[in-house]
Amino acid sequence: MEPKDQENLHRWLERALVEYGNTEPRSGLEARVLANLSAEQERITARQRWFCALTLTATAAVIILAVWMGSDTALRTKIPAPIRTASEQQAESKPRAAETAKPDVFRQSHNITSPRVDRNRTVHSFEAAAAPKLDRFPSSQPLSEQERLLLAYLKETPKEEVMLAIVKTKSNEDLRVKDLEIQSLKNETPAPDDSSGAGRLCACRNGARPEP
């Protein structure tokens, strides 16, 4: 290619490159962009509202759940486990005894078919865990019937009488102990020719009184 053509080509290339990027958008580009932006803005706002609503709902749900769980726990801690008296325990133990009196086969089948026993156990353990801790250990138990009778007797009777009764019982105990005492072997003088001395000793050891 000649230098003149080279020069022409160079000039043409520069002009062509300028024209390459020299383009104009269709009229109303700004208006279209702004309209699209306002639509996008509305979409974003709507999304944010949804997000806010969802967040609020989730928060409210969590609060309600927490309050409900808290009230449930508070109820459990406030209401203590019912204290059973001895008579109630006895009354309860009667049907249990009746149940245990049933044949083994029946009991086994009952255990297999119904998980009632296990469920009760878990409930009881849960209640025990939820029960409040008392200041005294072991916790005070209700008095049995005999204990109550004894207390009533102590209140009604004067002290001297009670002391006398105590001394009497003690003396009875002493008497009984004396009965059980074994006399020492020194008092026994077996005859030198009597061969039954050994037999007497054996009888003493067995608790029988030696014959005079």
Place this chain on the structure above:
Amino acid sequence: MNEDRQVVAGPVPVILSEAMAMAQVAENVLEAMVREHSRLVYRVAYSVVRNHHDAEDVTQETFARVLRYGKKIGEVRDQKTWLARIAWRVAVDRRKKMPEISLDDATNTVSELRTSIASAEEVVLGSEMSRLLEALITALPEQLRDPLTLSTVQEMSPNDIAEILRIKPSAVRSRLFRAREILREKLSALL
């Protein structure tokens, strides 16, 4: 009366009103940006995608991204370069979906043009020349093509191009020189 209202109003309404005011400011800034730089954004997009429809889509997408950027628009130092960079990236993403043209294909196109037109002068003067140049630029390696296409946008200086491509201005100049050399060689060989 207004003072009483301000005293009665708690911190939440104050925060809300501040947020609304900030949103309003951001909206105003964005509108000003659209009015000032939409043509530049369009040209940058067109220089890459070479299609009016796609260029407009890229422009819309660019400003939508700016909107999503939110309240930080006011913190941008050089809005022109910032917008041009966003537009260029969006356009390049879109161009990746288009089929690539190799340099051999571009040469074939030029050969076809040459056979259909009698002399080189006619080719130069003809309207088909722009298609020829476009084919050659599209076939350039990416490192040379990007600075060249951005340099065709009137508002873009080598410094702006360097900022957009995140390279040195000297590198932009050398790449532009090499790209022009390649184009000149190809054209002189073909014509």
